[in-house]
Amino acid sequence: MAMKFKAWLKTITFYEILVGMKATLKHLLHYRPITLQYPHEKRTLPDSYRGMLALLRYDDGTEKCVGCDLCEAACPSRVIRVISSEVPGEPTKRYAKEYYMDMTRCLFCGLCVDACPVDALGMTREYEWAVYDKRQLLLSKPQLLAIGDRSFPVREKRLELQHPNVAFFNVAFKFMPPKES
């Protein structure tokens, strides 16, 4: 009986509509602007923001990418194309001779960054990449490296203890020699 009465009361007072309108009514009363005046104002980005992709370098300026193609394999929307090859003059060292990212297709999911075994890919906090010509979004290796250079000024130290003759990975990672002070 009491239930029936409650339901009847809700019907005649339009209770559900009031619940739905609650946020609107609140903002109507406490007015505070939310719209950002975009080019003049910018949002603070969260720490884990996934923006433009970039290729990174070591502190000595050598590029980190070893051309392993794993980012290409990981990419769900076929953004990346790697053409790998031997480093000229340094046989058996692999690198990406050419590296293309078709950013028109990128989802910014970050799977490529996860896949990279040498942390050569990074996600910057850049997002202002509107262009007039879509073709400008087909980024090549020098462009991607340039993005990396400006977004990651602090570079990782190149791994020491690499035998000059070993392609790349032949390091006992856990037992690095203590860094000399």
Place this chain on the structure above:
Amino acid sequence: MATTTTETVRLTIDGVPVTVPKGTLVIEAARQMGVMIPHFCYHPKLKPDANCRMCLVEIERMPKLQTSCSTPVAEGMVVHTATTVVNEAHKSVLEFILANHPLDCPVCDQGGRCDLQDFSHEYTPTTSRFLEVKRVFPKEYFSALIETQMNRCVQCLRCVRYCDEVMDVKALAPSGRGTMTEIKHFTTHQLDCEFCGGCVQICPVGAITSRLDLYEFRPWMLKRADTVCTYCGDGCHITIQTKGNDLIEVNSAHGAGRNNGDLCARGFFGYHATTHPDRLQSPLLRRNGELVPATWEEALEFVAETCIALKLKHGPDAFAGLIASRCTNEDLYVFQKFMRLVIGTNRIDGSARYGHINGVRALRRVQGTHRWTVAFEDIVGAEVLLLVGTNITETNPITGLKVKEAVKKYNATLLTIEALVPAIGTISNIANLSAHHFSVHPERFGNVVLGLIKAVVEGGLVAQTLTQRAPAYVEAISQTLRAIPWETLESVTGATSQALMEAARAFVAARRAVVLVGQGVLRTPGGFGVATNLLDLLLLTGKHDRPGCGLAPLAEENNDQGAVEMGALAEFLPGPSDLDDRAARERLAGLWKEELPQRPGATLMQILGDARAGNVKALFVVGENPIGSLPRAAQAKEALERLELLVCQELFLTDTARLAHVVLPACSYAEKDGTFTNTEGHVQAVRHAIDPIGESRPDWEILSALSVLMGYPIEYGDAKEILKEIRNLIPGYGLLGPAPATPRSDEAVVERYLREGYAEDVGARYQLTGAGSFDMAQPATSSAESDRRDAGKVKDGLQLTLVVGQTLFHSGKLSTRAKGLMEVQNAGSLGLNPSDADRIGVTDGDRVRLVNQAGEMTTSVRRLDRVPEGMAVFPEHFDEEARRLLTVSVDPVTQVPYCKSAKVRIERL
């Protein structure tokens, strides 16, 4: 292979009872029932070595875990492959193997198809307890083609064992001890071996990889096309792997094709030939004396109009056609149909004319087959193998592997009649495996065959049944042979009568005997006769109709056999049946709904002669290159220059194509579908791996388009339709079965041969050849001794026989466009026996001049132990200059142009 055991053993694997043949290894039995036991060192082709210890399984009533790769099954055995103990063992062994592994999968070409990767994913935790420093080997290359990264090696020694057990090359060996074991080759300079790529294929990890495609791909990017190699008559299955339209690599899986996954250098490293930048991209038309690019319409219309005009003016027999045996059966079939119906002439010939036809004609004459009566399995299962005039390792490497397998694995007795001498070298030498080796001058192979037959006849080894069946035949042969005294035979062959007698006895004693006859015989004067004599040998010993016995002429080009069967030769209609075979003509006419031309065909040399005489006005050349193949003495260039129309369908602008009025770009085997018929008569599918380069089209499509323009359409939707038509003609052709059903010899033909067929030339065939004209048979004569003393002082040079032949690393001129093969061999050099080289005082790399009446050439020298004294070998693939020295003689019966050897004087420069 040799004996099929029916004895079986019952055992239980993981609770499931299985029955397998006795002697099966546990790992194989498990695989048969779908249980994969992890392994590295085990490979079905190799003897078990049990060194990786990965395949441990628990077998009840055995104290320790056993390696399943080395334990044969036993009755009532109970095997567990997935217990905790076994899993722990797999884990621990993998932990050990991974301890020193660099884990550089991201930069390793094997990454994605690596056994170690797969097993690690399955068995090991992602972290390792190995806290120490991994051992590091300095980087080392084997060669420009094969690269090693020994840090990745798991020391399974598969490569070493393959190189020894299968290839018999023994180029690799482990060096060092313990963890510092590395796979090395023997000398300080780069690896010099057969470059079969077997080590690359068989390496379970990325320790040995091909440098041709280093770092260019990831396995998951590749598209595969199962097709057939185009380089020799063996017809090896290859899997071409492509990325986009680029050829990335070639391999062949274990168990695949007639080659069982084994390849040679040509197959493994020669695949770049078809994508060479020199490939013709568009049709070329001669305008004002220059070949200029044109459209297909222009080129085809020009050809059609000129043809129609010439046909009206001179009749159909002013036309002729030449086709290379590298074309598919479909191309060959459409070509001969085009020539016979659209043009209306039988004047067609192909590259089987250079030698293979000798073997086919001999087979047809004596036993009525055009194919082998044996298959590769019979070679492996033979008790005695007689190799005549075939440096099989270099000409037909995979057939050679079958011979090696028969000898090394199943203890067959090998008889060789060869110019080669047994010697240790960088490539394997079949003479090393031979039990009875007769090293003779290349033009005297027939003499040793005569010696063998004489030994059979005079040693009382003639089969009883034959003596009763054809006494006159036996008598005729023995009478002719009686006229040749043993002394003469011994002096011209350099072999003693005892040796011949022993060899003959070994041959007769065997239940299964296969005779392999190679281009060394078929391409030298008298080749047809020797091939027939070898069939006589089989007849006399009563082996010709026994299962597992027979004569096997080895084809040089990949589809020589197909060219014969498609009737793309002067004397054959498709089938093959003879040109004047009334029944066949009627059948064909019924199928084609058109009368066949009546006038006889013309062979290569006749066509060239007629062209020179001005009787042939127009010539269609499909992939054939007479100017590049025949010596200058054949005057091919002069003949072709007189033509009013020369149409070439080619991959490249060859010497012949340069003279053409129209050059039409054709597709290579990698770009078209079709079938090849290999030397043993197995029809195998060719599948396109990449899109056609430029505007090139398959040969049959070009001919089909031409036929439409000429008003007689021969049209097909695709290659399969042509095959269907061929199958109507030759029942069962190209039904791609696992192994060819070998034909049996036709007893009626044999009977006719035994009664009268032999008689026409028995006297001519049973004659010694080359008697007294060379001194090669006695290498260590006193004059040779004194020559050696005067090393370097021979002023007027040394008389030698120059043999222009095939090498392992090339096939025809096509392979000289393959960058991988050019890394191994990029120029011709003259192979000389070291003592001959000493006599004129030259060492490796020195220049020499070769002179004879026909001309002269200069080249560099390479000392080869396997070349006999008195002989010099030069690769035909780089014979631009050498062709000047050669003369040409034509076989009276088969019209084969013999142009592979010449007598020359050699002098140091």
Place this chain on the structure above:
Amino acid sequence: MPTYEKILLKNMEMPGYTGLLADYERVGGYQALRKVLGKIAPADVTAMVTKSGLRGRGGAGFPTGVKWGFLPKDYTGPKYLCCNADESEPGTFKDRQLIERDPHQMLEGIAIACYAIGAETAYIYIRGEFSLGARILERALAEARAAGYVGTNVLRTGVNIDIWLHRGAGAYICGEETALLESLEGKRGLPRVKPPFPATHGLYSKPTVVNNVETLANLPYIVNRGPEWFASIGSPPKSTGTRVFCVSGHIKRPGNYEVPMGITFRELIFEHAGGMRSQKPLKAIIPGGASAAFFTPQHLDVKLDFESVAQAGSMLGSGGVTVMEEGTSMVWAALRLMEFFYHESCGKCSPCREGSSWLVQTLRRIINRRGRMEDLETLTDLCKNIAGRTVCAFGDAEIAPVLSTLQYWRDEYEELIRAAEPSGAAELVMPARH
């Protein structure tokens, strides 16, 4: 000190004995060969040896007569005898003395064995480093051949016994019988997968017997004095005869001592070998060459025969008894032995190849005070994973020192680890290239 009758070392300990044929014949040499050749059937010789209870002196202690019996009976092709003189076990030096001081004794043994198994050819595979031994053997072979004891038609009995000397090239693994055969065939000395055993598929895939020098040297005496006499020595029924023990280490008189099997370690060390070299008490014994597990002083009363030693958890092996005094670091001792095994691991089987390098590196780390407690667990685990998973017994041998020291002297390991610098990892030691 009880004295025992010596058998093998008796001749060479006589004053003025040179080991030449004349000397050997004077003390009754080659009488046994004369006694058997053509007079006793080969099968009876084998039966005699079986009855004597002679067991292999190379390490495994397999009954010699039984081994000979494994040869296929109805086989008519060539058979071979190989004398394993590749004595490379650390702490063992008995064969060297037997070869250098009395070569004819072993040649006679080889000849008798050849006759018994029907082999016409015997190979002596001698360790490459024994250059003096090889020269002495060559001379002895020449003498024996000249005197008609070796060669075709030996002693005009129609029996052919040819003996050839083959020098190794310094690999420990070639003391393993199948690796020895591979090496003898001219291949890389790697052990073969068994089965098939050498008895059926040995040298050049022919039936082959491989026997140790000391085993073969016993044969003339068994023939001369009868199997019953031999079987009565030592601790019958399982371990008969005498053994030459090579006592070395921290003792007064290191050397070869021939004693009957069955005396105790205490008697061997303290009575025959003169006791410890200094006042320090005994700490550890290696009872049978480097591949045997260590013993502690509480094992001093274990009898020196195959069964007793095995029961106590080690093996009699090649008879190399190494004694260590108090104050010796057992970790260091284990490392020394492990380094030997690491150096000698042939590299065929993954567990042994990678395991030996892993063990040696971890031990080095511990001894250089960079160890961690988890390492001890890892060491034990690795040893267990190597054991029984290799083609030959090398895998089982190489873990013995580590496992036994870990069992008895774990505190020494822990002490070293506790002394480790807290910073842990520092300098990394690259394995040496050899």
